[in-house]
Amino acid sequence: MDGLKLLVVGRHGEPGDTETSELTKILADCDCQPVVSSHPEILAGLHDGLEPDLLLLHAELTTREVAVLRERWQHLRTPPGVLIYCGSDHLLLDPHLEQGLDFLLPPFTSALVRTRLALGNQSRCLVRTVDELDPSMSLLLHDRDLKIGRQIQQGFLPAELPCPQGWEVAAGFEPAREVSGDFYDGFTMAGGRRSAFLVADVCDKGIGAALFMALMRTLLRYSAQNLWSGALAPFLMPTDQVFLGSPGIGAVPLLASVRGANQYLTANHLQQAYFVTLFFCVVDPASGRIIYINAGHNPPVLLRAAGGHRLLRPTGPAVGLWSDAVFTIASVTLAPADALFVYTDGVTEARNPAKELYGLPRLVKLLTSMPGAPANLLVSGVLEDVQAQRGRAAQSDDITMLALRRCW
Amino acid sequence: MFQADLTITGDIITIQMSGELDASSAPNFHKILQQAATRSPKQLILAMSNLVYIASAGVRGLVFARQKMGDDVEVVVEGANESVADTIRMTGMEHAITIRETFSA
Structure with missing residues (x-):
């Protein structure tokens, strides 16, 4: 008990009440140096210079008075612990126990008091430890959330993409630290006659976006792969939808899956x-x-091997x-060596340390400088250029890219 | 640094926006929109002339605005710079909100 600084506050108007006198006598026996005071003295600031380890407060003080006394030392790095003591009337303890405070009951024997003081001091130190841990716990939880979101997202990216004969397909996914809802997918449909x-x-x-990503990926892929047969087509095709040109194979599942996902979400x-x-x-x-x-x-960006591009x-x-x-189906035809480069806003909205955007014009300029380049070089070339532009600035968003190139 | 200030003139609520509206600032924008919605205005003006950048999370705020305000409230985006307006238009939001190039006043 050596060195514990104790502040004892007795009953109102009775600085030498029996319980307080008995307690302070034992405290002295325990090698403690208690300071005995009263509620008005403390409020007057008489002991503000004292940094008590424990407050020993008489149960006759009201819970409000106890709260005010405790508040006086809350600014300390480790605020004092509190033990409420009483005489023979144990009922006085009840309101304080409801506040979660610890107690000290007579008879005040040396062994009992020592134990209670030691426990009171331990609890106080534990409270400080937990308070100090709290911010790091929040960080840990944030990190865990990031990890979960990332696992959801990456778990839904395809292990491999279909690569139709005579075509090249390449994808790139560069995750930012904070999880977002980017994804890419590729699969065959219409009995293998088409690749989507x-x-x-x-x-x-955040995790919400990652969960929506998982939902969308499932909805789109399931409908596209399972609603192509045509049996359901008349019911799925709305009368007010527009085709640019004749729709052809794959149009029904394409439209049905996008409309279906939209209807589901809305x-x-x-x-x-x-x-x-x-x-x-x-x-x-x-x-x-x-x-x-x-x-x-x-x-x-549609890149013509002969030069030029189209958005x-x-x-x-x-x-x-x-x-x-209303979702409209449009069409475009790739000539041999033409390529299509698809991306998310993580590319065009990547920023350098001066906060300038990478932007669509720079992307188009880069791509058109590589006419006829293989799909994987388009992906790696854009990623390198985005990273070069970003410099030391942090990557704020996922970068997702997909390149398709018709070889012959 | 994103900032949004709300002013009320009769039935019209104006939210002056400045800085960058992205995933980190979007929650603040949502709070201001909640406040605006409780006032049941006839028109909500989002004054964006000082808004430098809007990310998709910010466009999500516009979707919130559209939903919270109810069908009879006109939501106006005013004075947005070209890239902000392009981002809003690209998502198709211009069908549900009015985009004005310049201030009406």
Whole structure:
């Protein structure tokens, strides 16, 4: 007990009340040096210079008075612990026990008092330790959330992409520290006659966006792969939808899956206000024809091997905004050695330390300087250029890229 | 640094926005929108002339605004710079909100 600084506050108006006298006598026997005071003296600031380890307060003080006394030393790095003591009337303890305070009961024997003081001091130190741990616990939880979100996201990226004969397909995914809702996907449909590719971006960041990403990926892939047979087509195709050119194979599942996902999100998740921008295309490997829906997504760049480019701008709003949204299917044909570069805003909105955006013009300039380049070089070239522009600035968003190139 | 200040003139609520509206500042924007929604205005003006950048998380705020305000409230985006306006337009939000190039006053 050596060295414990104790402040004892007795009953109102009775500085020498029996319990307090008995207690201070024993405290002296325990080699403690108690300072005995009263409620008014403390409020007058008489002991402000004292940094007590424990406050021993008579149970006759009200809970409000106890709170005011404790508040006086809350600024200390380790505020004092509190023990409430009483005489024979144990009922006085009840309101203090309800406040979660510790107690000291007579008879005040040396062994009992020593033990109670030691425990009181330990609890006080533990409270400090927990308080100090709290911020690091929050950080740990944040890190855990990041990890979970990232696992959800990466678990839904395809292990491999289909690569139709005569085509090259390459994808790049560079995660930012904070998880977002980017994803890409690729699968065959229409009995293997078509390959579908998809790049999407769920707005916002965090686990919510990652969960929406998982939901969207599942909805789109399932509908695209299972609703192509045509039996359901008449029911899935709305009368007010528009095709640019003849739709061809794959148009029904393409449209049905985007519309289905939109209907699902607007019917079930409108309140969360999440939306998804996506570029979803179906490739006819033999003819080079690609049909697509661009739902509010950054325009992919079509690179002509002969020189020149074209931006495939949105053909409908982002998915999840309106139940009556109209998505239009557009089409484009890739000649041999032409390529299509699809990306998310992590590319064009990457920023350098001066906060300047990478931007679409720089992306287009870079891509058009590589006419006829293989798909994997388009992906790695853009990633390198974005990283070079970013310099030492942190990567704030996921970078997702997909390149398709028709070889012959 | 994002900042949003709300002023009320009769039935019109104006939110002056400045800085960058991204995932980290979007929660502040959502709070201001909640405040605006409780006032049941006839028109909500989002004054964006000092808004430098809007990320998709910020566009999500506009979706929130559209939902919270109810169908009869006109939501106006005013004075947005080209890149901010492009980001909003690209998602298709211009069908549900009015985008004005310059201030009406």
